[in-house]
Amino acid sequence: MPKPLGNNTAWSFDMPTLSADDIARLVEPDRVHRAVYTDPHVFELEMERLFGRAWLLLGHESQVPNPGDFFTTRMAREPVIVARHTDGSARALINRCAHRGTTVCDAPSGTTRQFVCPYHGWTYGTDGALAVVPFAEGYDPPAAGRRDLGLARVPRVDAYRGFIFASLAADGPSLLEFLGHLRTSFDDLVDRAPSGQVEVAGGVFKHTYRGNWKLVLENHNDAVHPAFVHASSIWAARESSKPESDGYAEIAVRQMLQNGAPPELWESTGLWAAPSGHSFMGDYHTDSRLVTALDHPVFREYRTALERRVGAEAAARILGVSRWNSIVYPSCSFMSQFRQLRIVQPLAVDRTLVSAYSFRLGGAPEQMFRDTVAFANVVNGTGSPVLTDDLEVYERAQHGLTTARSDWVYLGRGHGSDLPDEHRTWRGKTGTSEIHIRNQLAAWVRYLTDEP
Ligand code: FES
Ligand SMILES: [Fe+2]
Structure with missing residues (x-):
């Protein structure tokens, strides 16, 4: 008699085995094989070993402020419900009925006392415990109240400054270890709020593109592309008339003009790579309206509110x-x-979903949030004249990578000149270095070659 399969048994019919050597050979110091972006077997391994292990950001506490509040998302291939339980804790539950596998909740967000499966009515609490089973006596032993038939829990959930992360791996580095120096970027976001708290507001912009998930993360610290990819909106901004005085259009025009900054500015921008594949750009442009607060009453009011909480010196440092x-x-x-x-x-090796959120700064004048929405419309909205350019090049990159004539993607910009810096970071010698991509791929190799 064959041995019964246990829970969570890795199971595949004909997936070729990719050894650690096979994986490691795909990434060289200054180039990467196109299979990393195009091979479905590599993608499966990423779901298991990278997205199945790393801490993934699920959302923000403000999306589930009260018991019963929930939103749905996904981690690797798992559909997930994030719910605020009655004990006040945020739970991450696998959105898959313990009976015959139906996804239990298909609402993007809401408030509920219980999750009721649409198929046969099995009902779960906001902690995933099985509460009601219609025809319960028909099961042996009776199904109601059985702990083993609840919604499976994501093994680890934690939060930093209100940002909810979870990991599908029961063991591994803590969230703080995982974030490392990138914690300071979350601090930078939250510290800007006069109340000391931010909240998700204004809905979410969602878009998919027909390309691998890595393309967007590589692009977000790419300081060479704006002048080329975003040329049309740079031209439009240069020809636009003076922005409206309420700042609504101004923030958009400023960003488009910034994309056309001279090469020297991009070269002098700071670009840091940190352990675990993280990175950030610094010394970039500042919203000087906030820093000086000279020319607009709204920004003056905001700055005063922030100073009231943290003092003038700290406010100047934060802004x-x-x-x-x-x-x-x-x-x-x-x-x-x-x-x-x-x-x-990631949805598939060549399909990616991106969800863009805006935050309201607690205690700031409401017009500050209008400013945020204006920026979101310019940069992240599905009608954005900036985002659409990026999506076009992601799809063209993916298309180009499917050709078989040439197997390698070259990542040599700045290679060999990366400099060690504080807080266990490395800094690109110039802001246009591809250090962040090399760093992402180094982490990628570590995750994928670490066999269970
Ligand atoms: S599949 Fe959910 S109750 Fe049957
Ligand atoms: Fe871009």
Whole structure:
């Protein structure tokens, strides 16, 4: 008699075995094999060993402020419910009925006392415990109340400054160890709030593109592409008339003009790579309206509110941080200064979902949030004149990588000149270095060659 399969048994019919050597050979110091972006077997391994292990950002506490609040998301291939339980804790549950496998909840978010499976009515609490089973006596032993038939839990859930992360692996580095110095990017975002708290607001922009998930994370710290990919919006901004005085259009025009900054500026931008594949850009442009607060009553009011909580010196320090995109590998990218966060979810080797969130700074004048929404419309909205350019090049990159004539992707910009810096980071010699991509791929190899 064959041995019964246990729970969570890795199972595949004909997947070729990729050895650690096979994987390691795909990534060289300054180049990477196209299979990393195009091979479905590599993608399966990524789901198991990278997205199945790393801490993934699921969302923010403000999305589930009260008991019963929930939102749905996914981790690797798992559909997941994040719910605030009655004991106040945030739970991450696998959205898969213990009876015959139906996804239990298909609402993107909401509030509920229980999750009721649409198929046969099995009902679960916000902690995933099985509460009600219709026709319960028909099972032997009776199904109601059985602990082994609840919604499976994601093994580890933790939060940093209100940002909820989870890991599908029961063991591994703690969230703080995983984040390392990238913690300071979350600090930078939250410290900007006069109340000391931020909240997700204004809905979410979602888009998919027909390309591998790595393309977006590689692009968010790529300082060479704006002048080329975003040329059309740079031209439009240069020809635009003076922005409206309420700042709504101004923030958009400023960003588009910034994309057309001269090469020297991009070269002098800071670009840091950190352990676990993370990275961030610094010394980038600052929203000087906030720093000087000279010319607009709204920004003056905001700055005064922040100073009231932290003092003038600390407020100047907080508003003077000019960090641009911070990437927490492999699941998100965010910009503290403009209060934007993008969560990246691979759907297939050549299909990726990106969800973009905006944050309201607690205690700030409401017009500050209008400013945030304006920025979101320009950079992350599905009608954005900037985002659409990026999506076009992701899809063209994916298309180019499917050709078999040439197998390698060259990542040599700045190779050999990376410099060790504080807080266990490495800094690209110039801001246009591809250090962040080499760093992501080094982490990728570590995750994928670490066999269970
Ligand atoms: S599949 Fe969920 S109750 Fe039957
Ligand atoms: Fe871009």
